[in-house]
Amino acid sequence: MRKIFFLLFFIFFSNNIFAQLRAFNDVFPNLNQDIKTSIFKESGYVKSSQKTSGFVIIGNGQNSKLDTQIVNNVLRKNPGFLVESILVLQGNPGSISLLDIYNALGKIGDLQGRLYNSSTRKQLVPLFEEANRIVSDRQTTAIPDPPPTRTLPRNETVYVRLKDVNFGNTYYRAEMSLIQNGLRYTLTNFRSMSYLFIPVIKEDKFIAQLYFEPIQEGILIYSVAGADISDFVASKIDMDSAISKRLNVINSWAIDGIKKK
Numbered sequence: 155m156r157k158i159f160f161l162l163f164f165i166f167f168s169n170n171i172f173a174q175l176r177a178f179n180d181v182f183p184n185l186n187q188d189i190k191t192s193i194f195k196e197s198g199y200v201k202s203s204q205k206t207s208g209f210v211i212i213g214n215g216q217n218s219k220l221d222t223q224i225v226n227n228v229l230r231k232n233p234g235f236l237v238e239s240i241l242v243l244q245g246n247p248g249s250i251s252l253l254d255i256y257n258a259l260g261k262i263g264d265l266q267g268r269l270y271n272s273s274t275r276k277q278l279v280p281l282f283e284e285a286n287r288i289v290s291d292r293q294t295t296a297i298p299d300p301p302p303t304r305t306l307p308r309n310e311t312v313y314v315r316l317k318d319v320n321f322g323n324t325y326y327r328a329e330m331s332l333i334q335n336g337l338r339y340t341l342t343n344f345r346s347m348s349y350l351f352i353p354v355i356k357e358d359k360f361i362a363q364l365y366f367e368p369i370q371e372g373i374l375i376y377s378v379a380g381a382d383i384s385d386f387v388a389s390k391i392d393m394d395s396a397i398s399k400r401l402n403v404i405n406s407w408a409i410d411g412i413k414k415k
């Protein structure tokens with residue numbers, strides 16, 4: 155009798171948890187089937203667009219039930235270039251929690267040495283040669299990543315230094331917050347990003363925003379990144395590629411961290 159009671163309790167409790175999870179179609183209703191198919195592949199859906207020709211943003215349209223601030227926080231930066239990525243890391247519903255995702259995002263050091271395919275060097279090279287958590291935006295002394303926690307904070311801000319293969323030392327403010335049904339992770343540069351001592355992206359003009367939500371099919375990872383740069387810089391650098399490869403490396407870092415859970 156006791157075993158039956160616990161079995162019924164477990165079934166009720168599990169169903170109650172899973173009932174709170176949205177399905178992919180609840181988040182993105184009536185999405186084009188080709189786009190939906192790509193989202194469930196390993197590489198996901200990725201789209202670059204420019205302000206001059208009109209942004210193409212799925213997460214901000216009629217087919218999205220995401221919190222509007224996820225995209226609007228990027229658009230407020232008045233970017234000239236924007237990259238949007240959507241993918242579903244498939245798995246059993248409820249097997250990965252927001253706490254697991256939060257702990258994965260805390261491993262800043264794991265960004266070091268992550269590879270991308272360099273078109274100029276014709277080989278895979280590390281995008282970030284060094285990656286450290288730092289004390290603050292005023293004190294850039296490296297500090298170790300904390301151990302995994304059992305408590306999920308509602309909001310948190312940490313500071314990061316990434317030695318970028320193209321831009322040298324770059325400095326970011328990483329803000330995590332719980333919104334809607336998931337966790338939002340925002341990276342914003344708090345110092346200018348330069349190439350050969352020439353400022354390319356000024357302070358607070360690059361932003362990458364990732365949103366993670368456990369859904370019935372696994373983990374939804376929605377990300378959008380943008381940069382506001384001068385016309386002169388835009389004519390010299392392939393900004394679509396520059397933003398895409400950084401967003402891809404950040405996404406892959408987060409995915410690998412989640413998979414370890």
